[in-house]
Amino acid sequence: MKKKLLLLLMLLVTSILIIACNGDEDTVGEDSEGTDNGSGEESNDEGSASEEEVEIRFAWWGNTERDKKYNEILDLYEEQNPNVTIIREPSTWNDYWPKLSTQVAGGNAPDIFGLHLLLYGNEYFTKDVIEPLDSYVDQGLVSLEGWDQSVLDAGTYNGDLLALAKGVTIQALITNKSKIEGLGLDAPPAEISYEDFKDYAATAAEALPDGEYVTVDPTLIGEHGIEMWVRQQGGSLLTPDGSALGFEKEHLTEYWQYWAEMREMGAVPPANISAEQAGVPEESTLFAQGKQLFQDRPTNQAKMFADLLGDAELAITRYPVMEDGEFRGGEQLQVPAIVMSQNSDVKEEAAKLLSFFVNDLEATKIYSAENGLPGTEPVRENLEGSLHPMDQKAVEHMNLVTEDIPKTTIRPEGAVQITELYQSYSEQVAFEQMTIDEAVDAFFEEAATILGQ
Amino acid sequence: MISRFWHKNKIPLLFLSPWLIGVTILAFIPMIASLYLAFTNYNMLQAPTWVGLENFNTMLNSDSRFFQSLKVTFIYVFLGVPLQLIVAFSLATVLNRGVKGLSFFRAIYYVPSILGPSVAIAVLWRQLFGMEGIFNDFVSIFGLEPQSWISDPSTSLYTLIVLLVWQFGSPMVIFLAGLKQIPSDLYEAAAIDGAGPAYMLFKITLPLITPIIFFNLVMQIIGAFQAFTPAYIIGGGTGGTLDSTLFYTLYLYIKAFTQFEMGYASAMAWFLLVIIATFTGLLFLTARKWVHYQD
Incomplete structure (x- = not known):
């Protein structure tokens, strides 16, 4: 009795295996059949002419x-x-x-x-x-x-x-207009400079209750922020041949300082909350829960947040501009x-x-x-x-932005390693494990080693 | 020679063939390939180019993340595994006292070992120790501030160690089996001589169970060095904040699949093999001193 049961079980397992393998073979077989004949046939304008599977x-x-x-x-x-x-x-x-x-x-x-x-x-x-x-x-x-x-x-x-x-699509600040007006403030204009944005954030941070913030800390969500910042000043993340960084130490120092001040005044969340936010699903982000005024995202995601936020009115604010920069905007397409x-x-x-x-x-x-x-x-x-x-708002935004940005560049090889390195030193700064000056020096030194390979 | 070998062992070899073919194609050949790749620069899209020892050189001399990953992994292994074994041993002794419904408890405690390294549990862990997690409700009883234990770099690794300790089931079952092997007349004799429970533990139980401790230690250390899933899921595939949960295997994965440096990743894999072999070898060397086999 036991033996028979065992035999049955083994048969079952084997047959499942065979079926599983078979499924694969079928597709492979058909695939090669299609190609053998496919190369010989003449292409035709009418799709109906090629009847090969x-x-x-x-x-x-x-x-x-x-x-x-x-x-x-x-x-x-x-x-x-x-x-x-x-x-x-x-x-x-x-x-x-x-x-x-x-x-x-x-x-x-x-x-x-x-x-x-x-x-x-x-x-x-x-x-x-x-x-x-x-x-x-x-x-x-x-x-x-x-x-x-x-x-x-x-x-x-x-x-x-x-x-x-x-x-x-283009990175921008998706804006919760209803929420801002609820605080008794005016929504910012479609374009705002870094300095004005800081003042605006200071006012808004005062008006917000504890646990709610003005915007995302861009230093902790990747390299878009720093890339725009240096492009506005005529630089780039990496030189086109990928052999060196495309910006100077003081660019990075000023950038990290700007956002460190925003963190201090409570306009962006403290580092540990930002870190947690990076891993949550969209519907659990502070912005989607109505606890944040701006969301730093490409504009094609605006409609998703509009759906998540229900009846709140959203707008698209351009990423802050630099009036005295080489280019007003640094956005990449x-x-x-x-x-x-x-x-x-x-x-x-x-x-x-x-x-x-x-x-x-x-x-x-x-x-x-x-x-x-x-x-x-x-x-x-x-x-x-x-x-x-x-x-539709994204269209208007794109027309506005494409007027004064430098040419979009494709990142050279090696960029992935540099962006990961940048991210790790950004975290060191945000968590106050290193001073900004130390982190800048260490980042430049290590980047040079990576790019020199 | 070969034909004689074949003639003699034809039938066993045929029966073994499914396994033999599998192990050759899925394990042996890839291992040889990765040994070769360890000495090359290979981005997976273009043919590998020979670079000699350069990968190992970079790894040991100028890669700060590599050392971070070593540090994280060592803390995880050398804090987590002993803790796990202590918990496993303690529970095994309790269960060995003859608790009612022993098989029920044994099964219950074993469950985490089955679930442990899965994605689902890692996701659950993320929830438990997150900002909105139950663990915060628990610590608030003691008046502590809620925080995100997972993303705070000073605590995140310890949540993973807790996860490792929680999977004490499989070493516990082995301990339990070992405890049952100890002849009860030893304890009876000791009791007659007036030995207390602590004395019995240190003079009878522990010495007699050292082979089991040794076995568990070796198995768990090898397993812990290779841990990947919890760190991958909980750190969102990145090694967590400040690389605080950048396990060795996770960094290897990042090198291979997000930075496209398969050659470097292969070198790391072989280096890990050396590390594990070293520690296992050390354990076997010291074993003569503290492991007592009953002959």
Whole structure:
């Protein structure tokens, strides 16, 4: 009796294993079938002509809400192209990058995947991983009709067009206008200088109860703040070749001093609360709970906070400007883009899907400026009536900002290590483990070692 | 030679083949590859280039985060493991007294060991010791200020040590089994000679259970050096504020997958192997002095 039971159990386990393995084999089999014949067929303007079954792998980062939009768009494409099956590979932002780099290293990158150009552009552009799109544009598979040159430039490397923007967005201060007015204050103007912002924050901090703050401590949420600060003064985070820091010690000293004063006056939370805030879900952030007046984020996230805050009226305030700086603003255009893998077996089909995703009016309407404003005129026009009110404000904001910022740069290789180093010394300062002068010296010394390698 | 070996062992080898193939493909080959990569500069996207000992040189001479990660890991291992074993041993002795429903308690105490290294528990821990966590309600009874134990750099590592200690179940079960092996006539004889409980503990129980202590110590130290999940989840994948929870394995992961330095990460992995081998070796050397096997 016992033996029989054991035998049965083993049989069960084995069959589960076989089934599990089988599932994989099936997809592999179909995949290679599609490619063997796919290369021989002539491309045709009509999607209906290619009747070969193809599978396209498509990866993106996001959350469950965003996944719904992607799925809807990809379902639509499958409906219009019955021969195409799209394998979807969604991840959260944090998991996306390790997964992608591992896949690329293993030679099984998704056919189409998302790439954040500002942060990761050069890590991938320089390594023969991404398929240039120019030949597909010439064949008419990818349309560039109505695209802004500046947005195309952002995705071009060494003269090759590698990436098309899913959207363009800019860091700003999302502003809880209702809350400010509730304190008996006026909302700040759309543009405000660093000095005026400090005075404004001082007044607001006085009016706020304990446990509520004016804005986020930008020194503890990454490198956007310092990068804008040095760009406004004619510098950059790193020199274009990535061999040295693009700014001087006094830039960093003044920046850390500015925010240390804000911390002292209670305009930004103390370091331990900021540190805790960095890891909480969006709905638990102080801003989403109505305990903070400004939120330091890209403008495409304004609509998410509008939803989280219910009936509060939000506005978008520009990141503080420097009237006496070399540039008034230092914002970078942030371009989450979409690219094709050089290893793809179904390049022509992938090119069509890629073009569909960024150009098709129906698809982009579903996407609804999720990753920021589209870089193409016809799509923007088509969205005009249906945009979320916060996205309409983001359009105004973008028009305002693009007038006086330096050219957006893609960070050179090695930038990731420098930004992590910067973050660690920012924490040393905020937690008062080091004086600002000590931290500046140590940061510059260590950065030189890293970049000198 | 080979054919004779094959002829003789054909059937056992065939039965072993699923495991053999698995261990070769999934463990042995990657290990050899990582040994090679440890001496290269490899960003995973381009072919590796040979750099000799440069990775080890950078690691030991100019990487401050590397030393921070060593410090954090050493505190975690050498504070956490002894504490965990003390708790495990104490509870095992209590349970050994013949508590009613022994198997129930044994199961209950064992549960954390199963759950311990999981993502779910790490997330739970984050909640417990966070700003809004239950632990703050608890300390407020004693009039202490609420704070975020997880993100405060002076306390965050200790929350992880508490998490390690809490997983005392598996060493406890082994201790319990060991305690049951001690012949009861020893205690009876000692009692007749007028020995008190403390005397019995130090002169009978502890010496006789040293092989078990040794086994648990080795296993737990090896495990603790490789701890990853709690630090990854609780620190949000970054090593926490001021790198206060930057475990060695977490830094290795950051190097490999966020900074794209797989060569350096491989070098770190092999260095960790050396560290663990050293400490295990030291334990085995000292074992002659304090571990008593009953012959």
